[in-house]
Amino acid sequence: MLKNDLLIKAAKGIEVSRPPIWLMRQAGRVLPEYRATRSKAKNFLDFVKNPELACEVSIQPVDILGVDAAIIFSDILVIPEAMGLPYQMIESKGPWFENTIKTKFDVDALKIADANDLNYVIKAIELTKKELNNRVPLIGFAGAPFTIFAYMIEGSGSKTFSKAKQFLYTQPELAHQLLDKITQSTIHYLKAQVEAGADLIQIFDSWAGVLTEQMFYEFSLNYISKICNAISSLVPVTIFAKDAHYAIEEISKTSCSVIGLDWTINPTIARQQAQHKTLQGNVDPCLLYADEKKIISETQIMLNDFGKQKYICNLGHGLYPDIDKEKVKFFVDFVKNYNYNL
Numbered sequence: 001m002l003k004n005d006l007l008i009k010a011a012k013g014i015e016v017s018r019p020p021i022w023l024m025r026q027a028g029r030v031l032p033e034y035r036a037t038r039s040k041a042k043n044f045l046d047f048v049k050n051p052e053l054a055c056e057v058s059i060q061p062v063d064i065l066g067v068d069a070a071i072i073f074s075d076i077l078v079i080p081e082a083m084g085l086p087y088q089m090i091e092s093k094g095p096w097f098e099n100t101i102k103t104k105f106d107v108d109a110l111k112i113a114d115a116n117d118l119n120y121v122i123k124a125i126e127l128t129k130k131e132l133n134n135r136v137p138l139i140g141f142a143g144a145p146f147t148i149f150a151y152m153i154e155g156s157g158s159k160t161f162s163k164a165k166q167f168l169y170t171q172p173e174l175a176h177q178l179l180d181k182i183t184q185s186t187i188h189y190l191k192a193q194v195e196a197g198a199d200l201i202q203i204f205d206s207w208a209g210v211l212t213e214q215m216f217y218e219f220s221l222n223y224i225s226k227i228c229n230a231i232s233s234l235v236p237v238t239i240f241a242k243d244a245h246y247a248i249e250e251i252s253k254t255s256c257s258v259i260g261l262d263w264t265i266n267p268t269i270a271r272q273q274a275q276h277k278t279l280q281g282n283v284d285p286c287l288l289y290a291d292e293k294k295i296i297s298e299t300q301i302m303l304n305d306f307g308k309q310k311y312i313c314n315l316g317h318g319l320y321p322d323i324d325k326e327k328v329k330f331f332v333d334f335v336k337n338y339n340y341n342l
Contacts, residue, residue, distance in 0.1 A: 140198030209243020
């Protein structure tokens with residue numbers, strides 16, 4: 001039995017005394033404690049694949065920042081690696097795939113991953129769940145199929161993902177074959193996360209914003225919806241499709257419980273478009289560079305606009321590494337102690 005179940009209640013639309021708060025990238029370089037743990041591993045991938053270290057950094061934000069949930073420390077690109085497309089994490093540059101997907105032969109050569117291929121993540125979840133001792137929920141996650149697809153085609157991060165989009169326009173049938181393989185792999189992976197103890201699942205579609213509206217529905221939401229259908233009867237599911245605010249109404253038709261919002265959408269409009277869903281977000285991470293007075297004034301407006309119920313407070317994307325830890329703590333404390341009756 002969870003001692004703090006605010007996140008699960010809010011996700012399910014059950015009345016809460018206050019909105020829960022957790023932060024994307026809360027287990028990250030913003031914490032000196034994270035950096036100290038990270039230094040114990042040879043490189044990023046060794047770090048991700050070490051269940052003990054992953055557990056340690058997953059729990060740090062709960063102890064240090066006082067957030068209402070832990071999120072397992074991992075990486076969205078463990079899925080392509082498990083399918084047979086390994087990658088490296090280049091310091092200060094990001095992910096890099098030596099081989100990319102170009103042809104039907106490449107797609108056919110990929111396997112559909114199962115839980116055994118990602119056993120180190122499952123072990124990290126089991127360990128973290130045990131160490132948390134039911135203090136707060138544990139969030140599991142995966143990248144949305146299109147975001148994973150984009151990296152597998154492009155080979156690295158990109159401002160435009162033009163190679164990935166070219167693939168969609170010129171080889172749509174093959175694109176669907178690859179997206180289907182990614183989706184099946186992701187369903188296996190997320191079911192194993194839930195079995196290991198994840199209380200809620202978030203699907204990150206970090207690059208949804210590079211697609212046209214119709215392409216988003218065909219090549220992204222279509223597959224996210226399949227994942228939701230496979231998982232949502234087990235635990236609540238959050239869909240976070242960055243920059244796809246035009247799609248809130250369509251996202252709300254899926255079986256997800258929560259819709260994550262970036263900072264470019266007005267909470268009142270979002271609420272109108274997704275009336276029955278819980279909403280999550282949507283602070284601009286850059287607000288946390290400001291002084292405390294500014295953080296208070298902007299956060300007050302946001303909290304009042306969203307309201308107390310069917311709401312999970314978060315950022316509109318991940319914390320940036322150079323944000324002051326004390327500002328993050330101040331923001332979390334302010335949200336947790338906010339008086340809605342004033």
